[in-house]
Amino acid sequence: MADEPRAQVRERFRARCAYCGVHEDAVGATLTVDHHRPRAHGGTDDLENLVYCCARCNEHKGAYWHELDPPHVRLLHPGRDELAQHLRESDDGRFVGLTSEGDFFAQRLRLNRPQIVAYRRARRVEAKLTAELAASRRRVEELERAVVDLRAALESTADEIERRSKGRP
Template sequence: MARPWISEQIQATVRQRAKGLCEYCHASEQWQYVQFTIDHIIPLAEGGSSDLNNLALACFHCNRRKGRYQDAIDPESGQTVALFNPRQDRWLDHFRWSDDCLRIMGMTPTGRATVAALALNRERILAIRAADYEIGRHPPLDDR
């Protein structure tokens, strides 16, 4: 299926609403080398649309890992649960930062499944978070 064109205005609205953060791993687009992508939370192939209520700002890695998935296995219970949905769920209800502020801890089945499925604590992002923490730009202000 061909991806529909998403206007610059809608992309700007998505970025502004997300405050420039990947809505999954909370990486800041400002400090990355690659512009973040616009994710269809419910994939087009699964009946999703390109309206603002189905769009989220996502770093390349989170968008690629999420792909067409809407659910994943909670590693604690083994149950299939919905992935985090930035338009329906509040990030702080499902996730918190570890004491050293480097790892995202899933606090609910949805949080744990999302952390595992999207590899929110992959080695590269941990190194980026550590460097950003040292100079005071991590964690994001609204997560503190």
Template sequence: MSRRYIPVQLMAQILVDAGHRCGYCQTDERFTGSLLSIEHIQPIAAGGSTDRLNLWRSCRECNERKGAQHTALDPDTGERVALYNPRTQRWGDHFLWSNDGFFIIGVTPIGRATVLALDLNRPHQVIARRHWTIVGWHPPDCSELG
């Protein structure tokens, strides 16, 4: 997959649109010291464009795990479904936090497939969420997302 040039003005718009959190795992770059990347929601390899409606912010690990995927299998039904789209879908419609706030739970076919395909509960992420919870930084309020 070739990298596409993203104009500075468009990058600035995406930063405003998405804020400081990964569109998938909700990791806040201010807690990690690692800047989020701008990713193609519909991968270029799958015909996605480099325009505002197809760009969002994600952490490096979610972006790498997603790669050229735009669909995945729902582990409950075995059906192939589209992955979650942080630009057009509300996070809270497809995911919720476990009672302790450490784990992301997919509550729809799209949510379940995305949790599995992007491995949203990576062990080191869960450990970080535990620490962020102790200091009151987590879980984020996802009601306004999407």
């Protein structure tokens, strides 16, 4: 596969595994390009058939194709299917299927393996801390503006006191 389609697929999935969500920075390497419909089962190199994914998800998916392989459940396509309609992330970082396809997707790709669950938890904590930091920065900015306003009011009051103490209106 030429570098250009690979770069396009990588960009399309924002350098994350389209199946489990791990970012290539977290694994310390670029990810693989998977043929959602395997070449062995008529899949092509068309961009719509290509999915950026980690080696582990690629390994677990294998050459599965629902039309030919049991249990004949369609494997969701992260670029075409709205995964949130089929899966949700529970509070403990595990993926829970909301549909039979979502359940199969999580099982086939082993999306609840301990390392990826830990990764999701860490991302959730990081997102929470980032939001808290942003809120704290906004609060500091508000307080700094309030201090500027209070200084101006204090200076105005001090000037008024000085004028009155000198007998000037």
